[in-house]
Amino acid sequence: MTTTAIVTTPRTPAASRLGLNFDVDSLRADLSRLTDHQWKHQRRYGGTGEAATVDWRVLSLRSVGGDRERTDPGGPGLHEFAGTAWLESAPYLKQVLESIPAQLRSARLMALGPGVDSGEHSDYKYGPPWGTARLHVPITTTPGATLHLEGTAHRWQPGTLWFGDFSRSHRVQNEDDVPRVHLVIDTLVSRQLLELFPEQERELFLDAALVNRWPVELSDAALSAYRLRCAVPASFLDWTEEDGDFQRPGDPRRDVTLDVRDGRLVLAVDDAPTIALVPLGNDEFRFTGWTDERTIRVERIDGQACLALRTRTGPAVRELRVLASDL
Numbered sequence: 056m057t058t059t060a061i062v063t064t065p066r067t068p069a070a071s072r073l074g075l076n077f078d079v080d081s082l083r084a085d086l087s088r089l090t091d092h093q094w095k096h097q098r099r100y101g102g103t104g105e106a107a108t109v110d111w112r113v114l115s116l117r118s119v120g121g122d123r124e125r126t127d128p129g130g131p132g133l134h135e136f137a138g139t140a141w142l143e144s145a146p147y148l149k150q151v152l153e154s155i156p157a158q159l160r161s162a163r164l165m166a167l168g169p170g171v172d173s174g175e176h177s178d179y180k181y182g183p184p185w186g187t188a189r190l191h192v193p194i195t196t197t198p199g200a201t202l203h204l205e206g207t208a209h210r211w212q213p214g215t216l217w218f219g220d221f222s223r224s225h226r227v228q229n230e231d232d233v234p235r236v237h238l239v240i241d242t243l244v245s246r247q248l249l250e251l252f253p254e255q256e257r258e259l260f261l262d263a264a265l266v267n268r269w270p271v272e273l274s275d276a277a278l279s280a281y282r283l284r285c286a287v288p289a290s291f292l293d294w295t296e297e298d299g300d301f302q303r304p305g306d307p308r309r310d311v312t313l314d315v316r317d318g319r320l321v322l323a324v325d326d327a328p329t330i331a332l333v334p335l336g337n338d339e340f341r342f343t344g345w346t347d348e349r350t351i352r353v354e355r356i357d358g359q360a361c362l363a364l365r366t367r368t369g370p371a372v373r374e375l376r377v378l379a380s381d382l
Contacts, residue, residue, distance in 0.1 A: 066259075066263075067183065067220070067256070067259045067260055067263045067264070068220075068256055068259075069204045069205045069207070069219065069220045069223055070204055070207075070209060070217060070218065070219045070220070071217070071218045071252050071253060071256055072215060072216070072217055072253070073190070073216040073217065073218055073251040073252060074216075074250075074251045074252075074253075075154060075155075075216045075251060076214055076215060076216065077147075077151055077192060077214045077215075077216070078147070078214065079194075079213045079214040081147040082147060082148070082151075082192070082194045082213065082214065082238075083194060083195065083213075084147065085144075085145035085146070085147045085148045086145075086164070086194050086195070086236060088144050088145065089114055089141060089144060089145060089164065093112075094112035094113055094114045094126075094164075094166060095112060095113060095114075095124070095126050110167075110168025110169070110170075110171050110234075111165070111166070111167055111168065111171060111173065112126075112165070112166045112168065113126035113163045113164065113165050113166075114126075114141055114163065114164040115139050115141065115161065115162070115163050115164075116138065116139055116141055116142040116145065116148060116149075116152070116162040116163065116164065116238075117136050117137065117138055117139065117142065117152070117159060117160070117161050117162035117163075118136065118137075118139055118161055118163075119132060119134050119135075119136060119161075119344060120134035120135075120136075120137060121136075121137035121138055121139050121140075122139065123139035123140050123141055126163065127161075128160070128161045128163070128178075128181070128241050129160060129161050129241075129344055130294055130344055130345060131294050131330050131342035131343065131344045131345040131349070132329075132330060132331070132342075132343060132344050133321070133328060133329070133330065133331050133343065134331070134343065134344065135331075135343055135344060136159065136160050136161060136344065142162075148162075148238060151192060151238065152240065155190065155240060155242060155248070156245065156247035156248050156250070156251070157188065157242035157243055157244070157245040157247065157248040158242060158243040158245065158267065158269070159240065159241075159242055159243075160187075160241040160242060160243065160344070161239075161240075161241045162238065162239070162240045162241070163238075163239050164194075164236060164237075164238055164239075165236070165237050165238075165239050166234040166235070166236045167200065167227055167229045167234060167235045167236075167237075168229065168234050169229055169231060169232045169233060169234065170229065170230070170232075171227070171228065171229050172226065172227075172228045172229075173226050173227045173228070174226055175224055175225070175226045176224070176225070176226065177221065177222055177223055177224050177225065178221045178222055179222060179295065180222060180294065180295070180348065181221050181222050181241070182220045182221065182222030182223070183220065183244050183260060183263060183264035183265065183369075184222070184263065184264065184265060184368045184369045185222070185265060185346060185348045185367075185368065186243055186244050186264070186265035186266075186267045186346030186347050186348050186367070187241060187242070187243065187244065187346055188218055188241075188242050188243075188244050188248060188264075189218070189219055189220075189221050189239065189240070189241055189242075190216060190217065190218055190219075190239070190240040190241075190242060191211060191216075191217045191218075191219060191237045191238070191239055191240075192214070192215070192216055192217075192237065192238040192240070193211045193212060193213045193214070193215060193217075193235075193236075193237050194213055194236045194237060194238060195213065195233075195234070195235060195236045196210065196211070196212065196213060196235050196236075196237075197229070197231040197233060197235060198210070198231065199228075199229060199230030199231035200227075200228070200229045200230075200231060200235035201227070201228050201229075201230075202219070202225065202226075202227050203225060203226045203227075203228070204219055204220075204221075204223065204224075204225045205223050205224055205225070206224075211237075216251070218252070243267040243346050243347075244260075244264045244265060244266055244267055244346075245266065245267060245269075246261075246266055249261060249264070249266075262369075262370070263369050263370075264369060265346065265347055265348060265367050265368070265369055265370075267341075267346055267347045268335045268336070268347060270333050270334060270335060271334050271335065271336045272334075273320075273334045275315055275318055278315045278318075278319075278320050278334075279315055280353075281313050281320055281338075281340075281353050282312075282313060282314050282315065282381065282382040283312070283313045283353065283360055283362070283379040283380065283381060283382060284310070284311070284312045284313075284379065284380055284381075284382055285310075285311060285361075285362055285377050285378060285379035285380070286308035286309065286310050286311070286377065287301075287308060287309060287311050287362070287364060287377055288301040288302075288303075288306040288307070288308060288309075288364070288375070289306060289307045289308065289309045290303075290306050291349070291364050291366075291375075292309060292311075292324060292329070292330070294342070294345055294348070294349055298366065298368050298373070299366065299373050301364060301366065301373075301375060302373060302375050309324050309325065310324070310325055311323060311324050312326070312382060313332070313351075313353075313382075314382060316328065319331045319332070319343075320332040320334070320340060322351075330342050330343060331343035332351065335347070335350065337352070338352050338353045338354065339351070339352040339353075339365075340352075340353075347367060348366060348367050348368075349365070349366050349367075350365045350366075350367075351363070351364060351365070352365065353379075354376075359378065360378070360379040360380060360381060361376050361377060361378050361379055362376065362377050362379050363375075363376050364376070364377065
């Protein structure tokens, strides 16, 4: 059974200055402790994705599994985000991260080299409609370092905190001869985070954004009730799919199982553990490392198990039910 709730959402600002400020000298003191070696090029999603071809370098303070070698923003998988070894050398930056009232994903120091122009691009699903907020704390900048976001030029100043909707068209340029360095933090949108937005914008974001739930704890005994097998559309397992693709008739199916491994419910594809699941309450789980954009709810109707596969864009929900059987 397929259902779709289509909701028209208001247009939200592409960028907002948020209500926190940080000490510039402390930011730069931490940065100086982390620049005694060459940072790695930024990579796209997945640790082995294509590396940037321009001088756009990254040092990860938080990454998937706390891997200090990864420079990508991460995505769904078996491992949660965690602090890297680099974070231990940056006590003030650690305080900055702890001050953000949201569930954190990646946190990266990103250095845009002299003469770099990223070209126009957008980061699909890295915006509030999919439950993600990308925040910037500038640490060093120059007059020639510019973010163009939907055609508007921004030159954010050190020590401030900014939200930018980078799912929209943007480009970054550095026309000076020294790098521009920002702390870039990916978070899950929360009501607490939205309290940092300008008051006149909060209702717009509450109406348009996907506000994520906080995880709940479940015992191994409780998780064992969700041990199931079924076949799901292959596109549902791919967070980069176009919104709603998993509902298309004829989408190829993959055999999956839900089983308890090391105190977590884990989804295996063709017997290979692939995505750990985070309990949200009410028999619903999201993908580890992702947002409430993609969830699975376990239902039992007259003794028949089924999975309600759900994706969300803002308040809109798409759902497909598939039959399941107990392991």
